[in-house]
Amino acid sequence: MQENLSHCNSELISRYYDGELGQAERSRVESHILVCPSCNKILEDLKGISDQYGVHLTHQSVGIDTQETEKHVLDRLRREKAPWWAKAKDTFLSKKILFSATATAGVALLLIAVLQAPVPDSPSAIVTSVSGDVSSIIILEAPETRQTILWFNERPEGQGL
């Protein structure tokens, strides 16, 4: 004869409800539930929650769109099965790649334009230079403004050329 439960244990009832008890424990709980209205109520509540969740599930699954998922999966499958040249074409024509390629080309063009900007014509910057025993003079001309610049340097005493 199985010994009855000495006290109510809600978690034990929950495990009983889920079929998670061994034979001996299950028999003890069953005997207890027969004589304990509060544990009987706990069991009823557990069933009530399961039933309500079942109703909830029927509402939840209304209006599910499986077609979109199906289309997505089949598209991927077709892409994976496609020959390499088709994949390459798709890759290069994909929006992401196309955008990056356009942006890179734009930057490259801009760079080329800047680097190839017309360089001002001669004369060169240095027009002439004169070096003497004590000093040197360089005459420069600014390339764009054509301003003349004189640069004079006097050597300190005792230093030769």
Add this chain to the structure above:
Amino acid sequence: MTYGWTEDELIERLKKGQEEAYRVLVREYHSRLYSLACGITLDREESQDILQEVFLKVCSNIKRFRGKSSLFTWLRRITVNESLNWRRRAKRRFRWKHQPLETGGIEGGPEPGSEESGPEAMYQKKELEKSLNNGLNSLPEEARTIFILRELEGLSYDEIAAQLNLRKGTVSSRLFYARQRLKEFLERDQGEE
């Protein structure tokens, strides 16, 4: 048997990349996996996206599927992981408020004219549904996932523990807590009427 094929045949066809097999896969498992994803994320729109990801993962990984578990067990594992990852990544629970699952009438309800279709009964059902939604929404992610795996999938405590990498005792106590909380919500809202 799925659409006249055994599971092994379906897997074989999936490995060969047959479109029809993928159609069957989506039609056969979408609804159940969607309920699972929706139960964890509480978001219809995201659950659709998650399912797309799940099936795309099947596309990529089916050749590595060794059949140690059933096909559905594998799909379920991917779905649970994807759903939990989504929640951890995004933390966009506010969207739940914009896309409540209880929106609209009670579809699939009783036949018009029956006793259960009266306005009062309909109202009560709607309120109960709302209370359950609120309760599910209030549960911590882990407790809710355990509850969903138990109630929706009928998994044993051992199976849930293995799926979520938890101890069996933790599964038992979290599940008990989840039910207590849902019961409180259902009773409180019923008591307010």
